[in-house]
Amino acid sequence: MSKVVLITGGSSGIGKSIGIFLSQKGFVVYGTSRSPKKYKDSPFPILGLDVKDNQTISQTVETIIQKEGRLDVVVNNAGAGITGPIEEIPEAEIKNNFETNFFGPIRVIKAVLPQMRKQGEGLIINITSIAGYMGLPYRGVYSASKGALELLTEAYRMELKSFNIEMTNVAPGDFATNIAAGRYHAPLLEDSPYKKPYGDTLDLMNTHVDHGSNPNLMAEAVYKVIQTKKPKVHYKIGAFMQKFSIVLKRILPDTVYEKLLMNHYKL
Template identity: 75%
Template sequence: MSKVVLITGGSSGIGKSVGEFLQTKGYKVYGTSRNPQNYPKSQFPIIALDVTQPETIKDCVATVLKDASKIDVLINNAGAGITGPVEEIPDAEIKRNFETNFFGPINVIKAVLPTMRSQNSGLIINVTSIAGYMGLPYRGVYSATKGALELITEAFRMELKGFNVEMTNVAPGDFATNIAAGRYHAPVLKDSPYKEKYGEALKTMNDHVDDGSDPKQMAEAIYKIIETKKPKIHYKVGAFMQKFSIVLKRILPDKVYEKILMKHYDM
């Protein structure tokens, strides 16, 4: 039988590219969206799911199991961007971003694990971000959510070893998707002490996404991971300098690396 793959956030961007690519390789793919009715022409089924609403997670997993009887691969791709000076981002928006990028994926994992244990097999791929390896100015909350998901995956992997369930992270750099349009942007306030620098940084961040790589690179990388018998703990996908920035953080003194980031953001 074909492997069954569930992709959260599979209606657009990286999730859509991954789903379409995996279909060409013979996988049975299910995607999710908060509004599946908006994607009637999707090449694979789109099921209603909001990762911040546990009941929709439960219903989505039940729908896939009813139709396919198993879930071989979960790709936790759904997520949301957020920008702004940490001081000025409303607490409610910080909490909402953690609900989407951290607690949401954990709850989807919890929902599929009983099935994967009963199958004595399964693979969970958490889509994080290269931004999760460093605290980026004006993206601090986003970095924190993705960094938290990276770390908890390390713990989860060890806890799952006895059940033949594998888990890994894939950290993308900037890809040409619509993530910028869906971000929460803290407004550039007229009387803000961050007004000038944040305004400039916001433009830089949006330009990086617009000039990002083809999401098909992520699709090809995830396909290789699925086909790997024993996946690594961490993968990075993106432009060379974005991946190299993680290496620099490991080898450079903290303050030197901080100066490099500040120069990049013209701070």
């Protein structure tokens, strides 16, 4: 029997690539979007869901269960970027980012766990970020939201073991998607003390995304995780140096690693 998969944020970017790949492999795939009517030509159904709205989450999960009778895999992919000097990012925007990147997946997880317990099995894949393993300059809020989700997953895994429900993180590096267009960018203020370093870092970040890896690599990685009987806690997908940066942080003194990051961003 084909596994039923729910992918939040499945209308574009990494989520869409995952959905297409899994559909081609014979999975029954449902994606989500806050504006599903825009994606009538999607190769798999796109349902309405806002990870900040519990009602839309419950309705979509219930729709899938009523139609398919089960829900085997959930990919928490919906997320939002945010950049800027932490001092200058409005508090409301910081909270909004955590609502999407951290509390959003929590809401989805809470909505699907009763069905997975009923089935006696299930898999939840949280799409985090390599940025969540380190505090990156002018991406500090994003790093914090994704890092929080990484740690939450570690704890959740242990709580779910007795129910035969698996959970894992898949952390991408920079991929060639439209994520930069959807980020909240704190404005470059003419009188800001951060104007030049933030502007230069912003240009560098956008270049990394433009020259990022093919999103199909993430799709293949998620497929392999689904096929794995006992998934690991963490998976990192991306360019070698991005993955290696996590290793360096683990083995280098903090101040040395900080200096490497500052040199990379020319700060």
